Amino acid sequence: MPFACADARFPPGLFNMSSLSTSAVVHRSLKVDFPRIIGSKGNYVILEDGRRIFDASGGAAVACIGHGDTRVHDAIAAQLKKISYCSTIFYTTDVCEKLCRELVDSTHGVMKRAYIVNSGSEAMEAAMKLARQYYLEKVPPEPSRMRFIAREHSYHGTTLGSLSMGGHVTRRAKFEPMLLDCVSRVSRCFPFRDKQGSETDLQYVTRLADELDREFQRIGADTVCAFVAEPIVGAALGCVPFVPGYLKAMKAVCDKHGALFILDEVMCGMGRSGTYHAWEQDDAVPDIQTLGKCLGGGYQPIAGVLASKKVIEVFEKGTGVFVHGHTYQGHPIACAAALEVQRIIREENLVQNVSNMGGLLSARLQDLVASHPNVGNVRGSGLFWGVEFVMDKTTNKPFPSSLGVAFEIAELGLTNPYSMAVYPSSGTADGVNGDHIIISPPYNILATDVETIATTIQRLIIDYFASKKAET
Template sequence: MVLVKLQADGASTVDRETTSAQDSAVLHRHLGASFLSLEKGQSSYLVLEDGRMIFDASGGAAVGCIGWGNRRVAEAVTRQILDVPYCPTIFYTTKAQEDLCQLLVDSTNGHMARAYIVNSGSEAMEAAIKLARQYYLELEQPQPQRVRFISRRQSYHGITLGALAVGGHVTRRAKFEPIMMKNVSQVSPCFEYRGKTNGEPDEAYVERLAKELDDEFQRVGPDTVCAFVAEPVVGAALGCVPSVPGYFKAVRTVCEKYGALLILDEVMCGMGRTGTLHAWEQEGIAPDIQTIGKGLGGGYQPVAGVLVGHRVINTFEKGTGVFVHGHTYQGHPAGCAAALEVQRIIQEEGLLKNVQELAPLLSKSLVDEVGSHPNVGNVRGRGFFWGIEFVANKETSEPFPAEDHVAMDICEFALAKNYGVGVYPGGGSVDGVRGDHIIISPPYNVSGDDIKWIVATVKRVVEDFFAAKSK
């Protein structure tokens, strides 16, 4: 089977060499789809088996932060595998793990005390949930009644059952609701485009959302809540939505009022993606627990992590000193080596400065060149993390029907030879089901000319796609 691609003239053509999932032994995400076969990654490009090159303007799922084919990272991983390929962490540690965790702790300006390295963002969130629960059992006067979590609608925190339960991605939750934990409730996201009332000042909007959170603490019992969980810039579920100024200071205050922890999920928006290594640095607060991933290792190895603040670590140290959790492959040496080298490259090559300097060009160009299209409802983001939301009616912000699969179709459309750009699809930005957006999140080392090409190409994709759709 080969997926059909919609062209600007309305015709259907196939211009890709693909691997059919039906003929594959792989349990692919979609059993009836076909997949492009990658041969290699080269700088900002993905090279297909037929030699065609796709400019990876989203870094996969906001993963690629230094581009592909970096020999320095590959050599660091190879050395580590030849030296120590695996570490049974119940007995041993490695220099790669120790150095990476020290680098991460040092990067937080004293806010975090320790780091815990795992292999995926979902694993990181599972660990964060358990850390928060155990923290209250380690207190000098334990609080075993704290078993609840509060999160936000239209959020995504991972695909494992615990992470899925604290998330608000309706579509991904739907089939598994009966077997997920029920001790999670949700409040509204801070989503200016769809959440603010007409003429509502930022301060009033923040006050309203903070009151909603406070009311939820009161409703469920304030002394039963372990933590409030949120993404500083919402990724896949909303499409790069930053909070309005003052929001995270307000929710931090609510958490402190009731003695709850603040868990910030920076798996997608962190590690430099928004212009600072940690997205919370731009909010004027620090979390108690933070999850990181994607940009941590830049895609060179499966790696993610949890950063834990002094409040939690000090309590553990005074208590049992044991975190009742563990993975066979936690602190994996190859993953640590890859992440360490990627982070050193980001530092040594000044890539965060590059993001900061080019972010205004990316944001202004997207707003100016794409934002005026009649089917673009909103362009939002921060740093090198930008989303474009598509609507059926610009005046009313009415979304397309979910069954139209607009975001996915646009991303498929963009892979055609006359565009050759990779962007990332997302859905549910209106109500968890309806609402289409794409994410543009290029590597941190792209140039100004690259940014201009990305925006110009995305503009052509959007114009041609909707022109074809209207026929």
């Protein structure tokens, strides 16, 4: 059975390819007949052949309160009876105002306004434009600032602007001639692969901060709008958390050079990492923040940007105009769904449950999976965990991308007796080679669900690598 791999790359032999598909959809592969979901409830999606798949990844770390919650359905239906579309050049809606207030208040007052869009890629595009316009609105203005510094092997979206910001080698490869040349890169924060054996955390953080400082100087500090990073790297590296003190150190370098500090929390934020915002774990407040997947929990397409008082007050004293916009920004139905999802998360204290169940999931994955000879590393935070696979545990040599290890594991997971969805990706080690899966279940899981997830993934990994050994 085919699996829709995140990189839209289909390793040879992974799928039952067919040129006879009759679908009218431009799927991630036009040669794959994708299985159809006919229903869902709670932690499960139901396929047309009757299989119930435990959604242990929430899709792409999206379904944070599970599937089929009728409270969200009711909120959507209620909004439909009021207004289904708002032309934001003329109007606003109560539901958009309430959602943005909810988001601003979640930062304890350090952010001042929110901007609602439809996807994480759109959010990054808006963040880039907001940063550029901030320097044009300043008194005195700084029009020379038009560059960004991001990180190697990062991922920030698929539109040309957000893809330019990202450093994901395989996702960029076909479009390199079209991408912006105003983005340079520094090293990722990835202690498993990049931290030197004798380094302490403090020394590692200092080395990375020094590298960022040198990059500002190399390209001209007065040309840089912002440094951009995911606090906990999702799809590109597989739930790699920042080293304690890293965010603070990088923000300090930005402050030194008068640049903005932008954090991409589209995948790791909104409670996913065990705090409402991942940056709270290092007390490093961004100037601009993107958010997305767990904002609406998959019930509607929605993402957003949070802007700090520092940024907004410059606009308020200037033209007051953000020269950017989308037809469907602040969409009332999307806002209604997200507002209800956030109400459920808040009133049911689900972020605390993420922290509690995340600690248990971490312990069980370490107990059951970490010692496997082809598991190089288990890492994450909250209910956002990655398992990286290696050919050789002593050297951490990655599997070549041509083998499609992570995608084959994910495909096997959808079959009986496992019937569990995990999120696969590749390029973990060097941007091309290396494999990992992500485990990111709903926030409202129980201890029994954690045990089901951990034991199933253990069996899945053991069986997959045993079958590969038997083939050779």
